[in-house]
Amino acid sequence: MRPLRYAINVTLDGCVHHEAGVAPDDESMHYWVTEMQRADALLFGRVTYEMMEAAWRRPTTGGWPDWMQEWEVPFAETIDRAKKHVVSSTLSGVDWNAELLPGDLAEAVARLKQQPGKGLFVGGVTLPLALADRGLIDEYLFLVQPVLAGHGPTLLAGLRERIALELVDRHEFRSGAIAVRYRPARATE
Template sequence: MRKLTFAMNLSLDGYTAAPGDDLGWSVPSDELFQWWSDRVGGTGLALYGRKVWEEMSSHWPTADQQPGVTLAEIEYARRWRAMPKVVFSSTSRPVDWNTRLVTGDAVSEITRLKAEDGGPMDIVGATLAAAAMRAGLIDEYVLVTAPVLVGGGTPFFTALDSWVNLNLVETRRFPEGVLLTRYETTR
């Protein structure tokens, strides 16, 4: 059975994006960017919600060909293109870069994918993660918390019908006061 992780940058007040989908507060340090790149390199399958997919696919397919690109960005772009991806969207859109589109029930498909053999899966996007969270499918939460209060926006966590007990398995401090905390779900 595959492990499903929800990992994202979030503000100290718990948002993955500020109002208006503003992400300007979450620019990573070089060290944190490398951590995210290594994570992409080790992901067996990434599950994307439509909004995050649109942002990522508008930049990373050709990011390594842009003027002034860094070696770290080149590495990330190559890893991102190579990583198998599934996009969940109710609207049919063409997908590329080692990606397939799912327009049906996300929870059923994620449940099916978890039951397969393969490497770890990451869920990317708070809305998609909320559905998986409510269904009890997430095995690990990775919070990369920036020391900023944005006052609203897209929450990392969703309302749940029952408690989810977690076990802290890692903490790590990054430059600029960013704190990574990793929790496993206890079942």
């Protein structure tokens, strides 16, 4: 069974808006490339899919845009070529090496997890909340930014039930950010 890993940048006060944390640098981008390579496919909701496509899809010219730093290119190439599954009730079609995930969310994601492979990687805000509420996330990876945002969407806001987690790994960055990896705690009998 492929594990489903939820990964996101988050500020110390829980904000998950993509511009609220520390600006990406070569170290954090390398970290995200390594993490994405642990997955066979990415799972996005519509908003995250459209945001990522706008930023990281290779232009039709074939070259990367001038604004992109050299150390961002491996991330762009990794996400550009990755297989993607998109959950949306409003999109009629997708491209960018993507397919819409039809039917009931829990059943469709369970089918994806049953396929052989390294794993699935999910990002965003709304879709991970729905997946966490259904007990479908096998690993949580938070890159905690040394910033207090003071506003914005927060991590898994509205979660129906408490999920106890066990720390399985941590990595400190030069920027002061810390990546922490958790798995749902096993129930003790």
